[in-house]
Amino acid sequence: LEEDLPKMASMKNESADLGLLHRDEKGELRDSFSNRRVIIFSCSAYRAMCDSLYDQFQSGAGVILYRMGEGYGRKLVKGMPELGLSKEDMVDALSKLSYVAGWGKLTIKVSEDGSSDAVLEESAFTLRREGIGETTCYFMSGVLAGGASEIFGTVYKTQEMKCASRGESKVCRFTVRTKKSE
Ligand SMILES: [Zn+2]
Secondary structure (H helix, E strand, O other): OOOHHHHHHHHHHHHHHHOOEEEOOOOOEEEOOOOOEOOOOOHHHHHHHHHHHHHHHOOHHHHHHHHHHHHHHHHHHHOOOOOOOOHHHHHHHHHHHHHHOOOOEEEEEEOOOOOEEEEEEOOOOOOOOOOOOOOOOHHHHHHHHHHHHHHHOOOEEEEEEEOOOOOOOOEEEEEEEEHHHO
């Protein structure tokens, strides 16, 4: 047993993550903090899904993925407990959700004017496909835009500036701006 202790200690975080999910009496998978029904999304199947979109819609696939993310981000923020959460707390919660959901380690810096810069380490959304441009994390861009729009109450747009799908950057970098600040 003692030999196993260091191994178990290092597994602590993983098992904490596994405790985030449970099944209800109907066998539906739910997250343990909001008790909402969730699904597990395979990254490789996500990429295959994106491939199908790009096969049919070419650059339009990026717009579709962005819009999906936008709706997703808005709803995530709407689902946060309303009482006692400052805007800062909500931004923080979005970062934590990103990590919990396995999207990657998200750091968001918000400026006084409400615009922000975000860094995503180990993005789950990078795509390797010829001819789709320098940045590929459209779903995540949409989540950041939708989340910011919901938190700050005005329409935000996200631009991915650097993407880890291209060799020179290890992280993905995003700017989140209001439409009028462009
Ligand atoms: Zn990226």
